[in-house]
Amino acid sequence: MENVSFRTTVLPLSDRLFRIALRITMNRAEAEDVVQDTLLRVWECRSEWEQIGSLEAFAIATCRNRALDVTKRAGRNNASLDKIDSAQPSIFNLQSSIEAREQLSIVRRLMDDLPEVQRTIMLLRDIEGKTYQEIAQLLDISETQVKVYLHRARTKIKERIWIINT
Amino acid sequence: MDYKYIEQLLERYWECQTTLEEEAILRNFFRQEDVPASLLPYRQFFIEQDEVAAEHVSEDFQERMLRLVGEDVPTRVCKAHRLTFMRRCRPFYRAAGLVAILLTIGNAAHQSFSDEDVADTTPQMAEGIAADSLQQITIDKPEQQSAELKALPTDTVSKHTR
Secondary structure (H helix, E strand, O other): OOOOOHHHHOHHHHHHHHHHHHHHHOOHHHHHHHHHHHHHHHHHOHHHHHHHOOHHHHHHHHHHHHHHHHHHHOOOOOOOHHHHHHHOOOHHHHHHHHHHHHHOOHHHHHHHOOOHHHHHHHHHHHHOOOOHHHHHHHHOOOHHHHHHHHHHHHHHHHHHHHHHOO | OOOHHHHHHHHHHHOOOOOHHHHHHHHHHHHOOOOOOOOHHHHHHHHHHHHHHOOOOOOOHHHHHHHHHOOOOOOOOOOOOOOOHHHHOHHHHHHHHHHHHHHHHHHHHHHHHHOHHHHOOOHHHHHHHHHHHHHHHHHHOHHHHHHHHHHOOHHHHHHHHO
């Protein structure tokens, strides 16, 4: 394990982890901080990688937990980007909230309004292209649970799209 | 066009019964502009999945991380070369050189074809010309020429004087 390189083993996970952290924290700067902490944690544990099994699963679990901690500490569990932005009126956040609102699209609104587990599962399936089995392993839940959560998420999105268009 | 297959796929998508490949087919279908009105409401949803997938960490993130763990940051080699006037004109010089070579070859070919009359000289005519020349030499320097002729074998002399 002495010859492993951070650049080739851990760093390639950064974008994937960032998307997961961003869907939970709803804030780019916080999401980057979460990814940074996660990557450093994964790197520090490199002597245990052989016992860990899937490095990606370990990194995703760490990232998700850290992102949830951040949102919990900020007292905005599962809040959407709109709600967070209106709750932070500083100049920096005001600017970032304007940018965020501009970029906030229908899908992101719909996805961001889902409960965190559904949101993460939808992201792993629809954006990261993971199988139900892989998602179950990554989140340490059963495949059936994955399908149930995903079904709930998609049903909600379908209903909302239908409401928006009628 | 029959969109029944797509409609069926879409229904199965909402019910979580599609495979990853079928979901990719749906995404590809909705990427195109020409989508029927009945399916149009769902287009934005699938298109924006691509946008979410393109979200990434900021540009300097990887550099920061490499510095934090003490790994070498790859240096971006981007050398700016100052182009001199001569260097800028290099393609023209090359083109001019090529044209010059072609012209030289063309001229040489032309000249060799135009000298055909010399090539067409018959052996009899050549002998006549040679005899005239020898006679001329004999007239110009008779003593020297006669001494040289005496020194030559007789058959050679007869050839020269013929």
